[in-house]
Amino acid sequence: MKIGVLALQGAVAEHLRLLEMAGATAVPVKKVEELEDLDGLIIPGGESTTISKLMHKYGFMEAVRRFGEAKKPVFGTCAGAILLANRINGQEDYHLGLMDMKVERNAFGRQKESFEAVLPIAGVAPDFTAVFIRAPYIMELGETGEVLAKFDDKIVAARQGHYLAAAFHPELTEDSRFHKYFLDMVKESRGVRAAT
Amino acid sequence: MVEVGTSRVKRGMAEMQKGGVIMDVVNAEQAKIAEAAGAVAVMALERVPSDIRAAGGVARMADLSIVEEVLKAVSIPVMAKARIGHFVEARVLESMGVDYIDESEVLTPADDMFHINKKDFTVPFVCGARDLGEALRRIGEGASMIRTKGEPGTGNIVEAVRHMRTMQAQIRKVQSMSYDELMAEAKNLGAPYELLEYVHKNGKLPVVNFAAGGVATPSDAALMMQLGADGVFVGSGIFKSENPEKYARAIVEATTHYTDYELIARVSKGLGAPMTGIEISKIREADRMQERGW
Numbered sequence: 001m002k003i004g005v006l007a008l009q010g011a012v013a014e015h016l017r018l019l020e021m022a023g024a025t026a027v028p029v030k031k032v033e034e035l036e037d038l039d040g041l042i043i044p045g046g047e048s049t050t051i052s053k054l055m056h057k058y059g060f061m062e063a064v065r066r067f068g069e070a071k072k073p074v075f076g077t078c079a080g081a082i083l084l085a086n087r088i089n090g091q092e093d094y095h096l097g098l099m100d101m102k103v104e105r106n107a108f109g110r111q112k113e114s115f116e117a118v119l120p121i122a123g124v125a126p127d128f129t130a131v132f133i134r135a136p137y138i139m140e141l142g143e144t145g146e147v148l149a150k151f152d153d154k155i156v157a158a159r160q161g162h163y164l165a166a167a168f169h170p171e172l173t174e175d176s177r178f179h180k181y182f183l184d185m186v187k188e189s190r191g192v193r194a195a196t
Numbered sequence: 197m198v199e200v201g202t203s204r205v206k207r208g209m210a211e212m213q214k215g216g217v218i219m220d221v222v223n224a225e226q227a228k229i230a231e232a233a234g235a236v237a238v239m240a241l242e243r244v245p246s247d248i249r250a251a252g253g254v255a256r257m258a259d260l261s262i263v264e265e266v267l268k269a270v271s272i273p274v275m276a277k278a279r280i281g282h283f284v285e286a287r288v289l290e291s292m293g294v295d296y297i298d299e300s301e302v303l304t305p306a307d308d309m310f311h312i313n314k315k316d317f318t319v320p321f322v323c324g325a326r327d328l329g330e331a332l333r334r335i336g337e338g339a340s341m342i343r344t345k346g347e348p349g350t351g352n353i354v355e356a357v358r359h360m361r362t363m364q365a366q367i368r369k370v371q372s373m374s375y376d377e378l379m380a381e382a383k384n385l386g387a388p389y390e391l392l393e394y395v396h397k398n399g400k401l402p403v404v405n406f407a408a409g410g411v412a413t414p415s416d417a418a419l420m421m422q423l424g425a426d427g428v429f430v431g432s433g434i435f436k437s438e439n440p441e442k443y444a445r446a447i448v449e450a451t452t453h454y455t456d457y458e459l460i461a462r463v464s465k466g467l468g469a470p471m472t473g474i475e476i477s478k479i480r481e482a483d484r485m486q487e488r489g490w
Contacts, residue, residue, distance in 0.1 A: 008452050009215040009236060011208075030453065045212050047236040047272055054234060054452055078212070105271060111209055111295035112318045115200045133209050134273065134295070172208045 004029040004038040008054040010046020014171035022179040032063040040073040040186040043080030045169050052095045068098045073162040073189050075182045081165035082136050099163045100142025107137040121149040125177045130168035137167050162189050201318030210341035210404040217448050220244050220431040224269035233444030237273040240266035245302045245349030246432035255303045257285040280489050281307020290319040298322045301488035302348045314338030326359045328366035329385030336388040345486040346409015349432050351473035353410045360423045371399040412470045414450030421454035438468030
């Protein structure tokens with residue numbers, strides 16, 4: 001199983017390391033051509049405005065949308081979750097719009113309010129250390145979405161079909177259970193794609 | 197249980213900045229230009245380093261109305277500088293909600309003996325370093341991010357290159373040492389033993405390491421990335437160039453694609469003049485900012 005990590009900016013190396021810990025072949029993706037032979041893609045944490053601008057510049061917006069529409073799984077963490085959403089609170093525009101959800105940026109405050117907390121994540125772990133850094137949260141999740149975790153009654157992890165989003169940074173821990181969950185989604189999707 | 201200001205949260209913030217460009221700005225308008233160009237953060241200042249150098253006198257924390265203006269203008273993180281050792285300036289910046297504090301040699305040091313005890317703060321700190329020992333001393337005090345000192349405000353990359361090469365060479369040396377040699381090397385470098393042990397095992401600093409102090413062109417940024425920087429600070433290089441918007445965008449692209457020479461060539465064309473540089477040997481020893489701190 002070959003998983004790419006979008007490597008325009010942000011915490012790329014951390015995701016690559018955890019993917020390998022979880023048993024996948026992991027590669028950084030800097031050019032759209034590199035998406036071709038991947039089974040899944042992670043959009044890492046970083047600055048969503050920076051990553052979005054670079055995605056536009058190099059044709060990644062269309063390429064990642066096609067990737068998602070081909071039923072290949074995409075996992076966004078923090079900035080990556082903002083990029084996946086089809087609505088952003090207080091903004092007219094959105095980025096990829098692949099996942100039906102409304103997100104609020106910097107929803108827990110500035111850096112000094114950033115925190116970590118141990119959360120239960122449905123299907124992943126009863127005790128996952130979630131690191132929130134100037135994190136967003138999911139204000140509204142579309143009907144087909146499944147809430148995986150909440151903090152303070154706010155949705156902070158969700159799945160919708162072959163899309164996965166986390167407001168926090170599993171890549172900043174040594175815990176590969178969230179990445180394993182994503183790899184299971186990738187396996188599942190390969191089965192579905194092979195059958196159709 | 198919820199914990200704020202943990203080392204993971206503070207260092208993690210810097211991890212999210214990797215591969216990006218942090219730009220010095222002196223007002224809301226510049227901050228917006230930087231954000232639109234793809235900066236991962238802005239450093240709110242009263243004057244960019246080259247103007248601080250030109251003005252002389254005592255350089256202090258920025259006018260707080262500038263910091264506030266920048267905080268309101270952009271959604272990306274905002275950094276600000278406090279003088280070396282000036283923990284009250286740092287506390288004031290923290291209280292205003294600044295996302296990262298640079299305990300910076302660009303400002304006139306407030307304490308010629310001690311740096312700020314950064315572990316005490318919820319807000320993370322970045323500090324300058326010229327070599328591995330200095331980097332590990334700052335991390336020992338609680339810095340969550342390191343940058344080369346270079347020579348700020350010169351538009352001359354040579355000092356940043358020297359500091360990055362020195363650090364990388366020292367890291368390689370420590371990595372290849374036997375365990376028996378580590379304590380003596382800790383003494384040599386003036387570095388905390390436990391942190392040196394981390395470098396020995398992992399072959400890198402325990403925090404993100406950016407380049408700073410002299411980056412003026414897209415090629416300068418790519419050079420520093422190839423020498424092992426995790427990202428780049430650009431001080432005077434952007435808003436002292438002929439066309440700041442273009443420079444900002446070009447430096448962002450060159451930092452992302454630092455080994456793609458065709459791309460760097462493309463973004464470097466038609467940029468207009470970069471900032472005017474200064475030859476390091478023309479700067480009197482007493483005026484070299486990198487000598488501040490230890």
